[in-house]
Amino acid sequence: MSTSRLVRLIARTGRIAEPVPAPVGTIFEGARVLRGSVQVRYVDLGGGTDCAMEISAAFGPIYDLERYGVRLVASPRHADVLLITGVVTRNMVEPLRRTVEATPMPQFVVAVGDAAIMGGPFLGGYGVAGVVSDFVDVDLEIPGSPPEPVEIVAALRRIAGR
Amino acid sequence: MTLATVLVDLVQVLLFAALAPVLIGVTRQVRARLEGRAGAGIWQPWRDIRKLLVKQPVRAPGSSWILRVAPLVLTISSLVLAALLPLVSTVAGRLIPGDLFVVVSVLLIGAVALALVGLDAGTAFGGMGSSRHMTVLALVEPTLLLAIYALSIPSGSSNLAIIVDSRLANPSIIVSPVGLLAMAAFIIAVAAETGRLPVDNPSTHLELTMMHEAMLLESTARDLGWLEFGSWLKLTVLLGLIGNLLIPWGVATTTDPMQVVVGVPAVILKVLVLGGMLSVGEVLLAKVRLFRVPELLAGSFVLAFLAVAVSAMVP
Numbered sequence: 251m252s253t254s255r256l257v258r259l260i261a262r263t264g265r266i267a268e269p270v271p272a273p274v275g276t277i278f279e280g281a282r283v284l285r286g287s288v289q290v291r292y293v294d295l296g297g298g299t300d301c302a303m304e305i306s307a308a309f310g311p312i313y314d315l316e317r318y319g320v321r322l323v324a325s326p327r328h329a330d331v332l333l334i335t336g337v338v339t340r341n342m343v344e345p346l347r348r349t350v351e352a353t354p355m356p357q358f359v360v361a362v363g364d365a366a367i368m369g370g371p372f373l374g375g376y377g378v379a380g381v382v383s384d385f386v387d388v389d390l391e392i393p394g395s396p397p398e399p400v401e402i403v404a405a406l407r408r409i410a411g412r
Numbered sequence: 413m414t415l416a417t418v419l420v421d422l423v424q425v426l427l428f429a430a431l432a433p434v435l436i437g438v439t440r441q442v443r444a445r446l447e448g449r450a451g452a453g454i455w456q457p458w459r460d461i462r463k464l465l466v467k468q469p470v471r472a473p474g475s476s477w478i479l480r481v482a483p484l485v486l487t488i489s490s491l492v493l494a495a496l497l498p499l500v501s502t503v504a505g506r507l508i509p510g511d512l513f514v515v516v517s518v519l520l521i522g523a524v525a526l527a528l529v530g531l532d533a534g535t536a537f538g539g540m541g542s543s544r545h546m547t548v549l550a551l552v553e554p555t556l557l558l559a560i561y562a563l564s565i566p567s568g569s570s571n572l573a574i575i576v577d578s579r580l581a582n583p584s585i586i587v588s589p590v591g592l593l594a595m596a597a598f599i600i601a602v603a604a605e606t607g608r609l610p611v612d613n614p615s616t617h618l619e620l621t622m623m624h625e626a627m628l629l630e631s632t633a634r635d636l637g638w639l640e641f642g643s644w645l646k647l648t649v650l651l652g653l654i655g656n657l658l659i660p661w662g663v664a665t666t667t668d669p670m671q672v673v674v675g676v677p678a679v680i681l682k683v684l685v686l687g688g689m690l691s692v693g694e695v696l697l698a699k700v701r702l703f704r705v706p707e708l709l710a711g712s713f714v715l716a717f718l719a720v721a722v723s724a725m726v727p
Contacts, residue, residue: 253696260695266448283466287459317450319459324625327470327632330463354470354632 277411291329297336300396301363308399364395416667421504428494432644433457442691464637472533482525483638489522490645501664502573512560530627541626551709562594562719580660597716655682
């Protein structure tokens with residue numbers, strides 16, 4: 251793409267982030283120590299990738315989670331929050347344990363979607379080892395199948411406190 | 413006299429330590445706005461650092477003291493750089509010999525510390541990042557040396573403070589062919605050294621393209637905080653140097669308090685404007701393929717070499 255075309259596109263698009271919705275109630279207990287800076291590591295343990303699409307929308311330009319100081323990072327060692335979707339499949343039990351181990355304290359585990367919280371239709375499948383709370387302590391749950399980006403934004407804003 | 417110089421230099425170091433996260437905030441904010449997003453605000457890097465410094469580090473089993481010490485070495489090398497270079501004032505450079513070899517060596521100490529961090533935990537990505545970083549550095553350092561050498565020829569000294577002084581006294585040096593060629597080479601070398609586009613993408617998490625990020629993957633909490641802060645400070649200081657070389661007006665040449673009062677906002681303005689321009693440029697540029705980075709850096713070396721050659725022909 252030529253530079254002039256890119257500049258025209260930027261000028262035409264302008265600002266597409268939606269206006270900030272009303273504050274979302276109280277800050278999540280214990281997250282006060284983060285003081286407005288939340289780094290998120292996203293972990294998909296298995297499932298339909300529907301939650302993954304909603305999460306990527308929440309971090310996209312329209313919902314713009316980054317404006318509340320919430321950022322996706324490439325390594326659990328940089329993370330404060332583990333955003334977990336899907337039922338725990340057998341192959342992901344060990345990676346989940348290692349990811350939690352690699353995350354520095356204080357850490358928060360957020361289960362996104364009904365599959366992660368209670369298993370949904372996947373429970374009892376031959377490849378499914380259980381739900382997230384069977385293996386790690388879940389701090390916050392975002393129900394929905396999949397939850398809307400607005401709900402993901404609201405939950406993470408409670409951790410960021412902004 | 414000496415006490416006043418030390419005080420002015422202290423002001424300069426503290427100013428740049430405070431300015432570094434703000435500069436990163438400004439570049440991220442400009443980028444967010446151009447992408448149509450609202451952005452986290454210019455104070456977000458400050459919040460990130462504040463949080464990282466209170467978290468408890470988790471270090472990989474088998475990692476050594478390097479992982480603890482190297483982040484501090486990087487930060488200290490950047491602080492030394494902030495003290496040596498002519499940013500708020502050129503007085504410190506006359507007291508301590510801030511010539512080109514000292515400056516490039518201090519830059520190298522920080523870069524080697526960063527590469528050791530990447531190697532220490534023994535992961536594949538860390539090692540890959542370190543090896544790429546070292547490859548780029550091996551190509552950048554000769555350009556930096558040669559570009560500063562070319563800048564030093566019209567001034568008759570390789571001390572950066574004196575170079576800035578002479579450019580202030582005789583602005584025709586700035587727009588001379590030697591000055592322009594050397595500055596072009598210097599700017600490309602600085603972009604490579606600080607891991608910005610088109611050499612490295614600071615906002616990428618695509619494992620196969622990253623250099624700087626790959627070396628940081630195993631660092632946590634305060635280790636990560638110091639590494640980030642040191643890298644940001646290095647970028648801020650080098651932008652300040654570019655600003656003062658291109659537009660030397662406003663920099664304090666004595667320890668006179670009035671000059672320092674003018675020098676502080678002048679250098680803040682230069683750094684932030686350059687940071688904004690860097691960010692706009694990064695939106696418009698794509699990262700070059702890793703195998704083409706040597707071509708780009710060879711190009712910048714040729715520019716620096718031409719600057720030296722031209723200065724030999726045009727006395």
